[in-house]
Amino acid sequence: MNGKDLTWDDFTKVEMRAGTIISAEVFAAARNPAYKMMIDFGEYGTRKTSAQITKLYEPDTLIGKQVIAVVNFPPKQIATLMSECLVLGVIGNDKEVTLLQPERSVENGARIG
Secondary structure, eight states: OOSSOOOHHHHHHOOEEEEEEEEEEEOTTSSSSOEEEEEEOGGGOEEEEEEOOTTTOOHHHHTTOEEEEEOOSOOEEETTEEEOOEEOEEEOTTSOEEEOOOSSOOOTTOBOO
């Protein structure tokens, strides 16, 4: 191991869960173009976050989409928003982000493993 490798125990500590975007709007206060979103994680509650996904998505097309997010990071201040989760995506060559999504509908809050 080179010091950057994760152990299996490290990986199992990361709480990645599925959730449904219930609101999305332009986050004007963010330094980089981003959306402010609320995501429903079922029994894990509704959480707010900011995501730099403006190159491939419009706010109105995000509502109802299921996404994958890390829900056990401590809250992080992003401009005027206290982010409560980290939405996951694939970063392309032009820094465009493609959201990670379940290939079929799943229960909000379902654990990713």
